[in-house]
Amino acid sequence: MLKKNIFNILLIVVKIFRKNKLVSSLVLVIPLISGLLTFFSYNAQVKLIDIVTMGSKNYNLSQVFELALIPVLLYVGVAAIQNLLASITEIVKNKMNASITISFQSDIIDIANSIDYENFDDEQFTNKLQRAKNFVGEDLDGITGFLVSSVGIISSLFSIIWLSATSGYYLISLLIFIMIIVTLSIRLFSEVKVRKVGREITLDGRMGDYLSKSLEEHSTLREMKIYRSVDYFIDLWKGTMKKQHNKRYGARKFEIKTGMIVALIQTGTIYIVLVYLLKGIKETNSVSIGTVAVLFLALLTCGNKIMSLTWPLSKLYISSSKLYDLNEVLELKKNIIKESNTNKKTLSLTPIDLTNIYFKYKNSEEFILSNINMRINHGEKIAIVGENGAGKSTLIKLILGQYKSTLGTVLWNGNDKPQGKVSVVFQNFIKFELSLRENIILGNVEEEIDDDKIIMILEKCELMDLYHELGGLDVKLGQIYEGGRQLSGGQWQKLAIARALYNNADLIILDEPTSAIDPISELQIYQKLLELCEDKTAIFISHRLGWTKNVDRIFVIENGSIVEVGNHNDLISHNGIYANMFSLQASWYK
Structure with missing residues (x-):
């Protein structure tokens, strides 16, 4: 099931790129560049902290300001460029969304106009066609949003590894990489499970609302009293609500447990990195205070970045069944041979x-x-x-x-x-x-x-x-x-x-x-x-x-x-x- 869902996601991403290669490439390249620029922002912060902490002992205030000017300009420049790239990305993404939405809708319209009319008597096919049509729009926009955000987040996470690697801390780079992969996997698994339970709770909630409404409607109560079924309906309602509560409680408990595990892994990683770096400062002075401070702050933000990445990933994974319908419907176009109307007129x-x-x-x-x-x-x-x-x-x-x-x-x-x-x-x-x-x-x-x-x-x-x-x-x-x-x-x-x-x-x-x-x-x-x-x-x-x-x-x-x-x-x-x-x-x- 996992392989099938991932395959459907990759297949639709490939189709999106084929629809508009230039715009689709820009939508990925721009946030990738923006995320990698974070490395230069981190570097500027390291130098700035080192200049302020070390320079105060060796230079006067004006010299410190002069040395700090370039890192400050670099930091501000990177922030300005990233903001500009974010605006450009949003414009390009909206253009791509409009383009591929119209393109996919056109494909579906062509298919609906070309297939055998008899297919519309097949309830399974018409439902599949309807789900494919519904997916094109908001859900399709979600895919492009996921692509943009995930590329940006992944490249910014990579910047943390890049920073430690360029500083010569390869063991720390490996440790951070493993931490990111493990916590991302756990978070993603948790989000998917919670979302599935959420869908089940929604269905139970509808039934609970229906039973509750039935127990309040005078016309329904009148018939239930005649058949002496009021107690049965009350028990049914209580059972449904209890089931809903248990599912919600279980999902919340599971979410808390996985959150604790992720927090423990992240905290443990930060502790190990800090101990390693502080030990380097104490023993060899090979580690700068700026590196320790920036890596520490960067690792603290890792959790939020991973959280913001797992949310769209889990949403996309849950909706991958709709992607299957869209992919299957779009495949029909390969088998459609449009007939010329010329012969029909002659x-x-x-x-x-x-x-x-x-x-x-x-x-x-x-x-x-x-x-x-x-x-x-x-x-x-x-x-x-x-x-x-x-x-x-x-x-x-x-x-x-x-x-x-x-x-x-x-x-x-x-x-x-x-x-x-x-x-x-x-x-x-x-x-x-x-x-x-x-x-x-x-x-x-x-x-x-x-x-x-x-x-x-x-x-x-x-x-x-x-x-x-x-x-x-x-x-x-x-x-x-x-x-x-x-x-x-x-x-x-x-x-x-x-x-x-x-x-x-x-x-x-x-x-x-x-x-x-x-x-x-x-x-x-x-x-x-x-x-x-x-x-x-x-x-x-x-x-x-x-x-x-x-x-x-x-x-x-x-x-x-x-x-x-x-x-x-x-x-x-x-x-x-x-x-x-x-x-x-x-x-x-x-």
Whole structure:
């Protein structure tokens, strides 16, 4: 598990660098330089202390000031440079965050638009995709923040080792290095464990809140009293709260224990270093007071530096499961081959042949569609009717290539991929909270915007009242923008139809396109749609049959199979399922 988590972290760091090599390098190099400059700050402090302590015996005050000038300037200069580098790092880091966030989000959008539509029926995949999307943003910023802070802290810790090594104290350098590694490991282990417990406590807390609220709600208490379950709920609540308390107490106790061990190691190291250095002062005078003082103060700050390093490390380690999701989703891009739309526009789409089609969803044993055979010819008007849940919409998704059939073939003029231009109005139409103009032109963004054409289509779809009420095409719809105009369900649905007509497609598919419109308006719209589709191929899907007598052929679907085919008169005279449905619906309006 540890190797897997570390691998995920390294993998995402590599991807971050590949996205923007120059900026990513600067984000690491600048804090590295800043951290290493700490060595020169330490050196200046050593010289300054030595000059003040030793110089007071051999020089007058003005000479001491003169000797101390260079170390003071060096110390102040290093501090100024480090502050400047910190500001530059923050600017570069923000630039990198924005760049990689947009880049990763673009990758996820490309993947979502390129994978098989069927994947979205897989709950496991959609959850993984959602977790990957959630990670890009605040969590991704956390990674870059961790990189910046960790490089700076590690390089400043290295400066302590560098100081003792350049002073000739190699044994002390080794001892400090071991102390840093050991205490960092212990702190990191402690932080990870405490964070895991914290997540468990949060879940227990939610359950405790739910049980507590249940015991206070009069409606819940009323039912609990009837079933005499109040005592059971109280015991359940007490047990949950006790469990939560024990976990919190245990985590705190563990944190204190590890803190004591770390403090003991750090204190022991400082004591050994001081004894060694003071012994050198006493016996050989090979150690300066400045070295002892600066190393002592530097070692004292080690604890805080290690603490500030383990916090982001532990947070990153805990969230590495999300990194796994992001890495796995991003890997899908390697397998995606984007298709050119050129051939689709030049090839004829009809006839569309469905041969021996069987289909079932992933992780399902039941076939949604069975033994579907149909041909749709150029210019033909087809109606697919049946009760809700019969499989009509699934059939359309198969025709469009959004789903792949489990068995059988779907061919567009002999090709296994959809050809030509297609417009679709789904039952669950999208409400684009953009301007009125944009809502229409989204049907064909490749075409030059033609306001006269837009107004003509608005008129055909009975949306001119809305156009005049808004006072133009630039008014924003929805609630995102201040002053945006909210529409009724019927108006949004008519907009979806207008968008489909703007595309001037070879095939128009309307999947329950008037479900939010009253029956009288529905008949009028269908009449207009049939007129507009006079020279086009059209597929209408509906469970309402008042308009179907105007189409060329009707396919009746029941339980995923085609049970009747013919025009309105044929099916009425057949006196089967269609005739019964038509008669039943006609009685609603008598």
